Amino acid sequence: MPAPSSPLESRPNASTPLVEVRGLRTRLGSKTIFDGLDLDVARGSVTAVMGPSGTGKTTLLRHLTGQLRPDAGSVRIDGEDVTRLSRNALFTLRERIGYLFQNSALLTDFSVFENVAFPLRQHTRLPEELIRNIVLTKLQAVGLRGAAQLMPSELSGGMARRVALARAIVFDPMLILYDEPFVGLDPIALNQVLRLIKTLNQTLGITSILVGHEFSAVRRVADRVFLIANGKLVAQGAPDALAHQDSPWTRQFFGGEADGPVPFHYPAPDYATELGLGDAAR
Amino acid sequence: MNARLRDNWLLDGIARVGECGLFFVAILGVVPKSLRYWRELCRQVWFVGAMSLVIVMTCGLFVGMVLALQLYYTLSIFGGTAALGTVVALSLFRELGPVITALLVAGRAGTAVTAEIGLMRATDQLDAMGMMAVDPLAYVASPRFLAGVIAMPLLACVFNAMGIFGGHLVGVTWLGLDNGTFWGNMTSTVSLHKDILDGLYKSIAFGGVVSLIAVFQGYTAPPTSEGVAYSTTRTVVFSSIVILALDFVMTAFLT
Numbered sequence: 094m095p096a097p098s099s100p101l102e103s104r105p106n107a108s109t110p111l112v113e114v115r116g117l118r119t120r121l122g123s124k125t126i127f128d129g130l131d132l133d134v135a136r137g138s139v140t141a142v143m144g145p146s147g148t149g150k151t152t153l154l155r156h157l158t159g160q161l162r163p164d165a166g167s168v169r170i171d172g173e174d175v176t177r178l179s180r181n182a183l184f185t186l187r188e189r190i191g192y193l194f195q196n197s198a199l200l201t202d203f204s205v206f207e208n209v210a211f212p213l214r215q216h217t218r219l220p221e222e223l224i225r226n227i228v229l230t231k232l233q234a235v236g237l238r239g240a241a242q243l244m245p246s247e248l249s250g251g252m253a254r255r256v257a258l259a260r261a262i263v264f265d266p267m268l269i270l271y272d273e274p275f276v277g278l279d280p281i282a283l284n285q286v287l288r289l290i291k292t293l294n295q296t297l298g299i300t301s302i303l304v305g306h307e308f309s310a311v312r313r314v315a316d317r318v319f320l321i322a323n324g325k326l327v328a329q330g331a332p333d334a335l336a337h338q339d340s341p342w343t344r345q346f347f348g349g350e351a352d353g354p355v356p357f358h359y360p361a362p363d364y365a366t367e368l369g370l371g372d373a374a375r
Numbered sequence: 376m377n378a379r380l381r382d383n384w385l386l387d388g389i390a391r392v393g394e395c396g397l398f399f400v401a402i403l404g405v406v407p408k409s410l411r412y413w414r415e416l417c418r419q420v421w422f423v424g425a426m427s428l429v430i431v432m433t434c435g436l437f438v439g440m441v442l443a444l445q446l447y448y449t450l451s452i453f454g455g456t457a458a459l460g461t462v463v464a465l466s467l468f469r470e471l472g473p474v475i476t477a478l479l480v481a482g483r484a485g486t487a488v489t490a491e492i493g494l495m496r497a498t499d500q501l502d503a504m505g506m507m508a509v510d511p512l513a514y515v516a517s518p519r520f521l522a523g524v525i526a527m528p529l530l531a532c533v534f535n536a537m538g539i540f541g542g543h544l545v546g547v548t549w550l551g552l553d554n555g556t557f558w559g560n561m562t563s564t565v566s567l568h569k570d571i572l573d574g575l576y577k578s579i580a581f582g583g584v585v586s587l588i589a590v591f592q593g594y595t596a597p598p599t600s601e602g603v604a605y606s607t608t609r610t611v612v613f614s615s616i617v618i619l620a621l622d623f624v625m626t627a628f629l630t
Contacts, residue, residue: 158506184508198503201495212507215514260507 109172111136111268111300112157117166119152126152127163128324134317139294139301141315141332143308145346145355148321150304151195154270157302158192159183171267188216191261191269191299195276197253199245199260205232206241209260216264231259235289251282258289262299269293271303275310283310290314308336308347320346322355395591402517402590405510409517416518423484423519423586424526428533430479435534438475439541442466447550459552460561463542464535468565468574472535474622477581480527481614485589488519489610492593493603501594516590523586524579531578573629577622584621585614 112134119126126149134140142150155161156168159175168175173186199208209228213219219227232238235255245253254274261269274286291314293299305311311318312332320328320335320342327342328335336347345353361367409416442463450456492515495501501511539561546552565571589610596606 160502160505180510184510187506187508190506192503192506194499194503194506196499198499200500200503201498212509215507215509 109136110134111171112302113167113169114153114156115167115169117153117156117163117168119149119156119161119163121152125324127166130166130321130324130326132319132326132329134300134302136300137294137298138316139290139303139314141311141318142302142304142321143306143311143318143346144321146306149324150321151272153321154192154272154302154304157270158187158190188212188264189267191258191264191266193254193257193261193269193271193274195273197245197250197257199248199253199257201245203245204241205237205243205245205248205256208245208256209263212260212263227263228259231263232256234262234292235259236285249282251278251285254278254282254286255289258286258293262293262297265297266299268300268302271301271305273305274303275305275307287314308332312336322346327354394595395587398591398594399587401512402520402587405513405517406521408510409513409521412514412518415514416521419518419522420525422487423480423522424529427480427483427526427530430483431476431530431534432537434475434479435472435537436541438471438534439463439467439538439543440545442471442538443542443545443550447546447552456552457556458560459546460539460542460557460559461564463546464539464561464565465570467535467538467542468570470574470622470626472531472538473574473578473581474618476531476534476578477527477585477618478615480523480530480582481585481589481618482611484523484526485585485610485614486607488586488589489593489596489607490603492516492519492590493596493598493606496594496596497598497600497603516594519590520583520586523589524582527582527585528575528578531574535574576629577625580621580625581618584617588614588617 110133112132114130114132117127117130130153142153144150152161156163157170157175159168159178162176166176170186170190173182175183175186178186199205200211203211206228209231210224213224213227217224229238229241232241235258237252237255237259240248240252240256245256248256271290274290275283278286287310290301290303294301294314301314303311303315315332318330318332318335319326322342328338328340330338335343341354344350345355351357443459446462446466447456447459450459450462492501495511495515501515504511504514543557547554547557592606592610592613596602
């Protein structure tokens, strides 16, 4: 599909994907992160991006939000090319995107209530009464209305993540990006987060993109899984279909094999030469 | 990072100065936007200013007392102890007030600002603000920078007042100089424009420099515990050097 050149040609409608990534290329230092990545995320879906550590899954999320600009390629969200937006236009777009950080990133100076109220206070002039109601509604949705007056330091990891989720949905965004939402959670907290992701998607129709390794968790929420390795999309499909797909990538990743297309060894010079055995043998 | 630093520390240093300059321009650019966050600005002025009062007042008192003792000795060689009040006041207003206050603020508030912003960076709080469409430059960096510029001259005034009080304590109460001579000579010699305002200009500039360095070091601190620690140290080291160097330049131009 050729990329439309002017914003007018790209008026989004319900049938176009919410997120379109085309020919994404990124180098960080000497390492190539993306080498021509293409992917589409349908509106109203839950999409998981999986891949071995270090393949740039978090980097992809940072591209989607314009925190990081790619070297080449385009990232369209709701028809707008994030890579070309000005700082102000980017901030306007971000008001419609929720982002859940891996470590929750709550503002440590503020209470739970004030953390969730922060975006409202910054972008609206709503009366205090209304702010209070919105915040309590969102906290109720994540089951933490009773924790409103606690400080972030008093929360467990799972609770902090739920507060961060409440903060991310305070503006009813069209898209939520979850960066490793399952890491470091006990089974109970994991189930709570899974249920929240599912509920938000089903009741509010929020498109969700999540990045993670835990296939057992991912298969319970995701409609579609993208497997990224070596800077490219190597496989995609519904979670269960993907797990049984017969490609070396899916076999290694979902079968958990230590060696395969993703090598066990980090690139290194010849072993014998490095140990000094190369000369001796000669 | 360390190897790269050792290889071309000069280029690296120049690059950092350039980065800091661009950062300064970026902060100035968001000042209008950051005035929306006046509550945050007030909180920072309180933190940099009011919270530094105890240390600034104590040091001011002692500096004034020492100054009076030393100058009394020197002036007595020439038989000019009557000028003690004038000399103490001039030294404080023109030089010691702005410089020592700036050094104290760099050590007390500058380090705290660097560590705070560095930790906010390390815990993704700055990125989180950006994702909530709140410019961290306007919400975090700019109010802290402005707070330094506002608080520093006020603190320098307090320092000077305490210094003169300390000088009076030693010169008049202890060493027995005439009270009228002490104040009379001072008020007739010290000029508002030449001495007091020059000192104020200095402390405004020092306030800008100290808070710029503190905010810049915090903002660009590597997101590790070691990185934040180094940045905090660098805030004190660079601030002290720049304060003293800038003091020389400004003194040369202002006198």
